[in-house]
Every structure is written in C-alpha cells, then in structure tokens.
Amino acid sequence: MVKRILLACAGGYSTSMLVDRMRAVAKVKGLDVIIDATPESSINKLVEQADIIMLGPQLGHAEEGLRKKYGSKLPITTIDMMDYGMMDGEKVLDVALKLLK
Amino acid sequence: MKKNNIQTEFLKISTAIQRNKYISAISGGLGSLMALTIIGSIFTLINSIQISAYQDFLVKIGIKSYLSLPLNLTTNLFSVYAAFAIAYNLAQQFDQDGFTAGTLSLMSFLIVTPLVTLENGYTMAIPFSWLGSMGLFVAMVIAIVSARLYVFILEKGIYIKMPNGVPPIIEKSFAALTPGFFITIIMLVVKAIFAATSYGNIHSCIFTLIQVPLQNIGSSFPALLVIMVLMSLFWFFGIHGSMVVYSVISPVLMPLMLENLAAYQAGEKLPHLITVQCLNFAGVGGSGATIGLVVAMLFSKSKRYKTLGRLAILPSICGINEPVIFGTPIVLNMTFLIPFIVAPATLFTLGYVLTIIGIMPPLNGATVPTGTPIFFNGFLMGGWQFTVFQVIACIISYFVYLPFFKKADAEAYAMEQQAEVVE
Numbered sequence: 001m002v003k004r005i006l007l008a009c010a011g012g013y014s015t016s017m018l019v020d021r022m023r024a025v026a027k028v029k030g031l032d033v034i035i036d037a038t039p040e041s042s043i044n045k046l047v048e049q050a051d052i053i054m055l056g057p058q059l060g061h062a063e064e065g066l067r068k069k070y071g072s073k074l075p076i077t078t079i080d081m082m083d084y085g086m087m088d089g090e091k092v093l094d095v096a097l098k099l100l101k
Numbered sequence: 102m103k104k105n106n107i108q109t110e111f112l113k114i115s116t117a118i119q120r121n122k123y124i125s126a127i128s129g130g131l132g133s134l135m136a137l138t139i140i141g142s143i144f145t146l147i148n149s150i151q152i153s154a155y156q157d158f159l160v161k162i163g164i165k166s167y168l169s170l171p172l173n174l175t176t177n178l179f180s181v182y183a184a185f186a187i188a189y190n191l192a193q194q195f196d197q198d199g200f201t202a203g204t205l206s207l208m209s210f211l212i213v214t215p216l217v218t219l220e221n222g223y224t225m226a227i228p229f230s231w232l233g234s235m236g237l238f239v240a241m242v243i244a245i246v247s248a249r250l251y252v253f254i255l256e257k258g259i260y261i262k263m264p265n266g267v268p269p270i271i272e273k274s275f276a277a278l279t280p281g282f283f284i285t286i287i288m289l290v291v292k293a294i295f296a297a298t299s300y301g302n303i304h305s306c307i308f309t310l311i312q313v314p315l316q317n318i319g320s321s322f323p324a325l326l327v328i329m330v331l332m333s334l335f336w337f338f339g340i341h342g343s344m345v346v347y348s349v350i351s352p353v354l355m356p357l358m359l360e361n362l363a364a365y366q367a368g369e370k371l372p373h374l375i376t377v378q379c380l381n382f383a384g385v386g387g388s389g390a391t392i393g394l395v396v397a398m399l400f401s402k403s404k405r406y407k408t409l410g411r412l413a414i415l416p417s418i419c420g421i422n423e424p425v426i427f428g429t430p431i432v433l434n435m436t437f438l439i440p441f442i443v444a445p446a447t448l449f450t451l452g453y454v455l456t457i458i459g460i461m462p463p464l465n466g467a468t469v470p471t472g473t474p475i476f477f478n479g480f481l482m483g484g485w486q487f488t489v490f491q492v493i494a495c496i497i498s499y500f501v502y503l504p505f506f507k508k509a510d511a512e513a514y515a516m517e518q519q520a521e522v523v524e
Contacts, residue, residue: 013472014423017416041129057427058341061116081339085428087412 005096006046007037007079009056014084021089031097050074052100054092057081075099108433111338115345122194126248127241128348130187131355135468137182138359141175142467144168145366146481172366176359177229180236184210187244188251195252201277202248205284209247210240212288213295213303231304233363234356238312239304241352247284254280312356319353320375322453329380329449333389333442339432343388350377361466371463374456378464381482382452383445385475385494387422390444392475393498394437395425397506403513406506419472429509436509437502444501448494461486 005022009015015037026033038046040059047053047070055063055078066076077099083091118124148159148168159165175182188206189199214231218224231239254260260276291303300306318324328346335342354377361371361378386392395417398410406429413424431437455461462483469478475495479487 009423013419013421014416017424041132056423057339057432058336058344058423060339061112061119065120081427081430081432085424085426085430086409087424087428 002032002034003097003100004034004049004051005036005054005093005100006043006050006052007035007054007056008040008043008062009037009059015056018079018084018087018089018092021087022093023089025089025093031093033093033096035093047074052077052096054079054096057084108338111335111340115335115340118345118349122191123245124348126187126191126194126245127352130183130190130244131351133186133190134179134182137175138179138468139470141172142362142469142481144171145176145362146465146467148172149366149368151368169366172363173229176362177233179233179359180240181207181210181232183237184240184244187241188248191245191248192252195256197252197255201281202251205251205281206244206247209284209288210236210243212285213239213243213292215302215304231302231308234359235308235312236304237352237356238307242307243288247288250284250287251280254283315353316357319350320357320373320377322375322450325375325377325379325453326446326449328377329383329445330442332380333445336388336426337432337438337441339427358466358468361463363466365465365467371465374463375453376464376466378466378482379452379456380449381464381478382490382494383448384420385448385491385498386417387420387425388445389422389426389431389441390448390494390498391422391425391431391441391502392417392495393444393500394429394440394502394506395422396495396499397503398510401506401510401514403510403517405513405517406510418474420475420478421472436505440502440505444498447501448497451494451497452490455490461490 007015007019019035019037022035026035036046036050040062043053043062043066052074053066053070053076055066055076057079060078063076063078070076077095079092080095082088083095148165150156156165159168185203185207189203192202193199211227214227214236217226217228219226260272260279263272263275295301295303295306298306300309328350332342332346335345357373357376358378361373361376364371383390386395395410395413398406399414401407401410409424409428413422413428416422416424426432429437431441452461456463464483464487467481469481473481476488476491479491483490
C-alpha cells in the first residue's frame with residue numbers, strides 16, 4: 001500500500017531539497033511512497049492526506065501541539081538535525097519507514 | 102547544564118511567539134500578501150530604471166502609466182489588503198469563517214478611513230493617503246479587534262432572538278448577521294469619537310502617536326543590531342530565527358520600507374536611509390552571513406565538510422542556509438557561535454555606516470522573492486553599489502569564519518584519519 005510521507009519546515013525550501021533526495025533513494029529501492037514538502041502553515045490542510053508527518057528541526061516547537069491534535073491518527077516526528085543538515089535522504093527515509101510499521 | 106537552560110528559555114519564547122494567535126495572524130496575514138508586494142516591487146523596478154533614454158522609450162510606447170499601476174494598487178493599498186488578510190487569518194485560527202471575518206474587517210477599516218465627496222458634489226472617493234503603509238497599524242488593530250469580536254459573538258451564541266413562529270432558516274441568517282451589526286455599530290462609534298478629536302480620524306492619531314515613534318526606534322542602529330543578534334541567537338538554539346523575529350518586527354518596520362518603494366517609483370528622494378531592509382547587509386548566504394563558511398568548506402581537508410560545502414553552496418547562494426546551520430552544525434556548537442554573531446554584526450555595521458555617509462544609496466524597499474541569488478538580489482535592492490558591497494561582504498564573511506572553521510576542519514580530519522587507521 002502506498003505510504004504518504006509529509007515533511008514540514010518553515011519555508012519549504014530546505015525541506016524540498018531533502019524531499020528530492022528521499023525520492024531518489026525511494027526510486028532506487030523501489031519503494032511505494034509518496035513524499036511531499038509543505039510550509040508549516042499548511043500542515044493542517046494536508047494532514048488528512050498523510051501517513052506520517054516529519055518536521056524540520058527548526059520546527060521542533062510545533063511537535064507537541066501537533067501530537068496533541070493528530071498524534072492518535074498518525075506518527076509525528078522531528079527530523080534529526082544532522083540528517084537534515086546533511087540532507088541525508090536515505091537516513092530520513094529509513095526513520096519514516098520504521099515509524100510507519 | 103547552563104546551556105540547556107538558556108536554550109529552554111529561548112525555546113519557550115519562540116514557542117510563545119509562534120503559538121500566539123494574534124502575532125501569527127498578523128505575520129501570517131502579511132505573509133499571504135507577499136505575492137502582491139513582490140509583484141508591486143518587480144513592476145516598480147522595471148518602471149524606475151533611471152536611464153533617460155529608457156524612460157523616454159517607456160513614455161513613447163505608451164506603457165509608462167501602466168507600469169506604475171501595480172505599485173499604486175498593491176503597496177499603496179497595502180492596508181486594505183492587510184485588513185482583510187489578518188482578520189481572515191485570525192478567524193481561521195479560531196475555527197471560524199475567515200472570509201466573513203475578512204470582509205467585515207475590510208468594511209470596518211473603510212468605515213474609519215476618511216471618505217470624501219469630490220468637487221462635483223456627487224462622486225465619492227477615498228484618498229489613498231491612509232490606504233498604504235501609513236494605515237498599516239490601524240489595519241492591524243481593526244483586523245484583530247473585528248475578527249476577535251466576530252469570533253466572540255459567534256462562540257457565545259449571541260444573536261437577535263426572533264419571536265416564535267419565525268422559520269428557523271430566517272433565525273439562522275439573522276444569527277450570522279449579528280456579529281456584523283455589532284462590529285459596524287462599534288466602528289461607527291469609533292469614527293465619531295475620533296472625528297471629535299483634533300486628529301479628525303483614527304489614522305492620523307495612531308500614526309502620529311504610535312506608528313511614527315515605534316518605527317523610528319525600531320529602525321535605529323541599536324534596535325536593528327539587537328534584532329540581528331537575536332536572530333542569530335535563535336538559530337544557534339535551532340529555532341528559525343528569521344521567522345520568529347520577523348513575525349514580531351515586520352508589522353512595525355515594514356511601512357518604512359514600503360514608503361521608500363513608493364518614493365522610488367515616483368522618482369523622489371527616498372525618505373528613509375535605514376529600514377528593516379538593511380538587515381540584508383548581513384544576509385550574504387543567509388542568517389549569520391554564512392557564505393564565507395561554506396566557501397571555506399569547499400577547500401577543506403576533511404571529507405565531511407567538503408561534502409557539506411558542496412551540498413550547501415547552491416542554497417547559500419540563494420540565501421538558504423539550513424544545511425549549514427544544521428549540518429556543520431552551528432546549532433549548539435560553541436566553535437561557531439562567535440563568527441555566527443560577529444560576521445553579520447560587522448557587515449550590518451559596515452553597511453549602515455556606508456549608507457549614512459552616503460557612499461551607498463539607501464535600499465529601495467523592493468521586496469525581492471526569497472531565493473533570488475546573491476548579487477542579483479543586491480542589485481535589485483540597491484543597485485550596483487549594493488552588489489559591490491555584497492562581494493566585499495562575502496570576502497569579510499570568509500575571513501571571519503576562517504580561523505574557527507580551520508579548527509573544526511582539523512578536528513574532523515583527525516577523526517577521519519583515525520577511523521581509517523582503525524579500519
């Protein structure tokens with residue numbers, strides 16, 4: 001079944017770079033995932049269409065609020081700072097897949 | 102641990118700011134109008150290039166008057182859009198209908214704004230004077246108050262009760278009208294009160310008493326320097342510094358920028374030497390003037406930083422430096438705290454001094470889209486002089502970061518060598 005991963009950061013720029021890398025890794029591994037990035041302000045609109053939400057490290061403050069709102073419906077996590085900084089698509093994707101199990 | 106306590110404090114402050122409905126309604130509302138300010142800026146830039154042959158050409162082919170319209174209908178009407186956008190945003194945050202709140206706010210804003218009848222005796226007109234950046238404070242206040250009232254009245258279920266026997270659908274539509282009626286009456290009273298004062302209207306009063314002093318304090322050297330250092334500090338703790346700080350200061354400081362842009366289009370002298378736009382002096386490569394660091398990484402000994410440098414150079418050129426901030430990392434990394442604050446502070450001071458003594462022209466107030474590469478964005482905001490400044494800024498940034506980076510690089514290289522030996 002297709003898994004939909006939603007990344008959120010402040011402006012969407014740095015996250016979209018990470019998304020490109022994750023998509024490349026997913027393609028190589030033949031994984032059935034849809035990965036998208038969105039600015040923080042649009043999370044509420046898109047949460048219905050996601051199976052997991054991954055926040056950029058600078059949005060750490062939002063995790064608690066989002067957990068309260070949607071934590072029962074889907075996993076919510078903050079991306080590790082180094083993984084984000086180095087744009088390590090493979091690592092972030094691994095974290096997502098583990099949480100989606 | 103002391104560092105953790107400071108970080109917790111910063112985190113608390115930034116969370117409070119970003120969770121505060123009113124601040125985020127204002128910054129969210131203004132942010133949603135970015136497209137308008139960018140469009141107005143771009144047309145203004147196209148329209149205002151000061152080459153007489155070019156200007157004559159524009160007049161000749163008849164498009165000059167068209168090119169000046171976007172600015173007049175975006176930046177010079179900014180408060181009107183803002184009144185709607187901020188109210189919309191606030192109502193949505195309370196899970197109420199933003200559209201209705203927005204239109205009520207827009208109506209309220211126009212109610213308290215001077216309306217005149219022209220000499221012919223029947224044409225009604227609204228002078229643009231208070232519709233642009235000068236009216237922004239009033240727009241924010243009206244938007245917040247009317248939207249909050251709207252929400253309050255709906256939530257409390259206050260509505261005009263209909264006598265028994267009236268069909269429920271009529272009762273419902275009157276319920277929806279109730280907030281609007283209350284708001285309208287209140288705004289009419291506000292207008293009347295201010296009409297009785299020497300100011301004549303709410304705009305004149307708030308502008309003189311609040312907006313002007315706040316803007317002047319906020320655009321002073323110490324204030325802007327503090328703002329810049331705060332941004333760096335927030336980033337140091339892993340919090341999006343620009344977003345948090347801008348959401349608080351931009352409603353106060355944006356109008357001065359917009360005034361510059363309007364003057365720029367009119368070919369007049371720019372009224373403000375220093376505006377919040379001047380923070381761009383230090384933004385080469387993003388917050389903290391990190392471009393020098395990234396360049397240094399390209400020539401590093403360690404594989405780790407070389408990879409990061411290659412990864413981060415293109416985004417840095419476009420002013421996006423999260424990879425640098427989280428990947429070096431700069432967050433909670435004492436090695437880079439000093440340059441992260443000193444580099445932008447130095448550049449800002451340098452730019453400030455050069456502007457004050459007249460070597461660099463004041464920045465023109467144009468909003469340049471995020472992600473516009475360095476040197477281009479400088480040219481758009483301040484001509485070739487600012488572009489040259491940016492080149493110098495990159496060099497300064499490089500030398501400020503270099504000693505600190507060398508230390509980090511040496512450590513990383515040593516670790517890599519050790520790892521290889523072990524293998």
